[in-house]
Amino acid sequence: MSRSLTVSLVQINPTVGAVSANLDRIAAAHARAAAAGADLVVTPELALSGYPPEDLVRRPAFLARIDAALLDLARRAAGGPPLIVGAPRPRAGDGIRACANVAVVLAEGRIAAEIDKAHLPNYGVFDEARVFFPGPLPLPVTIAGVRVGVMICEDMWYADVARHLKANGAEILVVPNGSPFETDKEGERLAHARARVAETGLPLLYVNQVGGQDELVFDGASFALDAAGEEALRLAAWREDEGMAVFREGEGGFSCAAAALAPEMESWESLYHALMVGLRDYIGKNRFPGVLLGLSGGIDSALAAALAVDALGPERVTCVMMPSPYTSRDSLDDAAAVAGFLGCRLHEVGIGPAMRAFADMLAPHFTGLPPNEAEENIQSRARGLALMALSNKLGPMVLATGNKSEMSVGYATLYGDMCGGFAVLKDVYKTEVFALCRWRNAHRPEGGLGPQGAVMPERVITKPPTAELKPDQKDEDSLPPYSRLDAILARLIEGEEAPEKVVAAGFDADEVKKVWRLLNVAEYKRRQSPPGVKTTRLAFGRDRRYPITNGFRD
Missing domain, CATH: 1.10.10 (Arc Repressor Mutant, subunit A)
Structure with a gap:
């Protein structure tokens, strides 16, 4: 009789450090999979701890809580199918790296096997080599009579792990992942997965996490490939999802039966979801009641407001117009229109009194000196001060609205428009801001809490960008x-x-x-900017790290 293995893919949104909540989420998914007849349940990389746990894994109390949770999860999963769950596990390391990144196999109420991650990424946002001890090339584990080869995330990007598993009798490849979103990365993942299938002739199951964690955002989109490298199953992007991959043995070995393929998103839709999900989870997982942002009538703040409303709902978004003597009537009308389209609260706090107060206060020191960026920056900082005061008094977090183009060249004011707890557009270029606004005016994102239809007037998109810090100012005067x-x-x-x-x-x-x-x-400014959603290969911060004090010029 030919053999088969039905595997449940559990694409979840864990929270780093919330071990009990992650355990409950995994246990509930395992119970659903058991009821549906799964032979094996697979969760993402480090699903129990959340990914990436960073220096939490250096805390003995944290590892002890993980150990206790694993035993609890093993008991709760007893009587059901085996469960592969990612967790940090203690190892006899070098004193600094005291644990490994492990895929733990739970079966029959106990820990049946542990597979350590062999290749630890140490580039871009990843510094696993700093906190984890690398494991040896893994061996297959037998589940329901089938030899399953487990490769943890980065291990799929190297040929040696899959080759070693195949040489030692693996019949199916299973890949738990914590793979952050970047534009165009989905195709790169699929290419590596297909390369491993082509090299081994084995079908492959790829389970990715979904949701936001600080700057990182994970898109899910888990999949299964048959022995020919074709997609047999694809889960949804940008939301929790579950699916069943059925592997059946034939004359040439195992392959994956064709199942449903969730629709793929086009690029602007996917980027919008990345920003929306990243903002939603940063606010939600950090327990902020909502957000508060300055609404200028310009395109950046309009897009930030739309993302906030889609992520959180209009009742959790407060917009503030802060006009100065240089603010045009068009800007005031456009800001009011954006808030009206989105259905969120709008307050007005004029900064004229603050400008006059600072002018009087600094007059003895500015006498005889021509006006320059000092007066312009006072306006921006007065707005930042007002927003922070409202945040302190009312509770919502200030959402910064600057984009990557501005942050790249320092076209932003420290302690002014850079104020905020999160910068949702930090890794989005200005030209992308224009494209995203046009996309959102024509589409409502799946799962978005904002309105159908347009979310901003066309004039917000078409008028020349300006900071309005002096008469007739345009961004192109400086850039x-x-x-x-x-x-x-x-x-x-x-x-x-x-x-x-x-x-x-x-x-x-x-x-x-x-x-x-x-x-x-501008490096010194960027170093002081709030975190924001990473969407490109080289986001400022953990990706691109240049010294502030830097005597090299070329």
Whole structure:
């Protein structure tokens, strides 16, 4: 008789450190899978602790709680199918790295096997080599009579782990993951998975987590590949989901039966969901009652407000107009229209009195000096002060609205428009802001709590961007047009190209030199900016780390 193995993929949204809540979520999913007839249940990488746990794994009390939770979960899963759950586990390491990143197999009320992650990523946002001890190349485990080869996340990106599992009798490959979202990364994951299938001839199951964790956001989109490398099953992106992959043995070995494929999202839809989910979970998991943001009538604050309403609902979003003598009537009308479209609260706090107070206070020190950015920045900082005061008094977290283009070249004011607990657009270029606004005006995201239809007037998208800190000010007075600026920045940052290579690609040499200089000197500002959703390969912060004090120039 040919053999089969029915595997439940459990794509969950854990919270780092919330061990009891994660345990309950996993146990409930295991019970549902057992009732549906699963032979094996698979959860994402480090699902019990949440991913990435960072230095929590250095806390003996945290590891002790994980150990107790594993035993509790084993008892609760007894009588049902085996469960593969990710958890940090103590190891005899080097004194600094005292544990491993482990896929724990729970069966018959006990820990039946432990598979340590062999390849520890140590690039970009990942520093697992700093906190985890690497394991040896793994061996297959037998589940329901089938030899299952477990590769934890990064182990799938190397050929040696799958090859070793195949050589030792593996019949199916199972990959628990904590793979953060980046634009275009989904295709890269699929390519690596297909490479492992092609090399081994084995079908593969890939289970990814979903949800936000600080700057990182996970898109789920778990899948199964048959022995030919074709997708047989795909779970939904950007929400918790569960599915059953049925593996059956044939003459050439096991393959995965065709099942439902969740629809794929186009790029702007996926990016919008990344920002919405990242903001929703940052606010929710940190227990903020809502958000408060300055609504200027410009495109960045309009998009940030729309994302907040979609993520949290209009009742948890408060917008504040803070006009100065330089604020145009159009800006006031547009800000009011955005709040009206979204259905959220709108307050008005004029900053004229603060400007006059600072002018009087500083007059003895400014006498005889021409106006410059000092007066402009006072306006921005007065707005930041007002928002922080409202936050302290009312409770919602201040949401910063700056974008990656501005943060790249330092076109932002420390302690002013950079104020906030989270910067939802921090890794989104200005040209992408325009595209996302057009997408949201035409579509309502699945799971979004905002309105159907447009969320901002067309004029918000089409008018020239301006900070309105002095008469007739436009962003292009200080910067190249955003279409050129963003193209240069993408080459310098994500492409890591030398300035001369950017010039050779057809960009103006003086413009490239100016952007490169601004990018370098703004590092001190970026280091003081709030966290924000990572969406690109090189986000500022944990990805791109340049010294502030830096004497090198090229």
